[in-house]
Amino acid sequence: MTEPTITQLEPMPGDWRRALAVVAHPDDLEYGCSAAIAAWTDEGREVAYVLASRGEAGIDTLAPAECGPLREREQRASAAVVGVSEVEFLDHRDGVIEYGTALRRDIAAAIRRHRPELVVTLNHRDTWGGVAWNTPDHVAVGRATLDAAGDAGNRWIFPELTEQGLEPWDGVRWVAVAGSSSPTHAVDATPGLERAVRSLLEHRTYIEALTDEDPETYVRGFLVGFAESAGERFGGKPAVTFEVFPR
Numbered sequence: 001m002t003e004p005t006i007t008q009l010e011p012m013p014g015d016w017r018r019a020l021a022v023v024a025h026p027d028d029l030e031y032g033c034s035a036a037i038a039a040w041t042d043e044g045r046e047v048a049y050v051l052a053s054r055g056e057a058g059i060d061t062l063a064p065a066e067c068g069p070l071r072e073r074e075q076r077a078s079a080a081v082v083g084v085s086e087v088e089f090l091d092h093r094d095g096v097i098e099y100g101t102a103l104r105r106d107i108a109a110a111i112r113r114h115r116p117e118l119v120v121t122l123n124h125r126d127t128w129g130g131v132a133w134n135t136p137d138h139v140a141v142g143r144a145t146l147d148a149a150g151d152a153g154n155r156w157i158f159p160e161l162t163e164q165g166l167e168p169w170d171g172v173r174w175v176a177v178a179g180s181s182s183p184t185h186a187v188d189a190t191p192g193l194e195r196a197v198r199s200l201l202e203h204r205t206y207i208e209a210l211t212d213e214d215p216e217t218y219v220r221g222f223l224v225g226f227a228e229s230a231g232e233r234f235g236g237k238p239a240v241t242f243e244v245f246p247r
C-alpha cells in the first residue's frame with residue numbers, strides 16, 4: 001500500500017512592500033496569521049490593520065459600550081507586538097455586519113488610502129472545513145474584501161471616493177485568505193511564532209472570558225498546534241497558511 005501524497009503548499013509571493021489586513025473583529029488576525037505578519041514586518045515590509053468592528057459584542061459579561069473601547073486597546077497592543085502601528089476601525093456593528101455596498105465602499109476606501117500590493121483577510125467561506133460553521137461577520141467581511149480589491153481600482157464604482165480625493169488603486173496583486181480550509185500558500189511561522197503568542201495574549205480580557213485554562217497555555221497550545229499541523233504541508237516547518245487569490 002502506498003501512502004497518500006500530501007500536496008505541499010507554495011511559499012507566499014515575496015515581491016511586495018505594503019500589505020493591508022482587513023478583518024471583522026479584534027483577535028481575528030491574532031488567531032489567524034500574526035506569526036506571518038511578524039515575519040513580514042521583520043523584513044521591513046509595511047502592514048496596516050483595518051477592522052470592520054470593535055468586537056463590542058464579543059464578551060458576554062461586558063456591555064458593548066464598555067467592551068468596544070477595551071477591545072480596541074487590546075487590538076492596538078497586539079498589533080504593536082508584531083510591528084504594526086496603524087490600526088483603523090470602520091465601526092460596523094459587531095455581530096450583524098452586513099455584506100453589501102456600504103461595507104465594500106469602506107474597505108475600498110481603506111485600500112485606496114493604504115495602496116497595498118497584498119491584501120489579507122480571514123476565511124470568507126461558510127465553514128472552517130467540514131461542519132464547523134463560520135460566523136456571518138467573517139463571511140461578510142472576507143467576501144467584501146475580496147470584492148473591494150477590485151472596487152478600489154475602478155473609478156466609476158464608488159465615484160464619491162474619488163471626489164473625496166481617494167484616487168483609484170489598481171495595485172492589489174493578491175488577496176490572501178487566512179484560516180481557509182483550502183489553502184494554497186504558506187509562510188514559515190518559526191521566526192514569528194513567539195510574538196504571535198504574545199500578540200494573541202494581549203486580548204487577555206477576551207481570552208479570560210472564553211476559557212478557564214491559563215491564558216498562555218491556551219494561546220500557545222492553539223497557535224503552536226495549528227502551525228505544526230499546517231507544517232505537514234510545508235516541508236515540516238511550522239506554518240501559517242493562506243488561500244491566495246491572484247488578481
Ligand SMILES: [Zn+2]
Pocket residue numbers: 024025027028138
Ligand atoms: Zn472574529
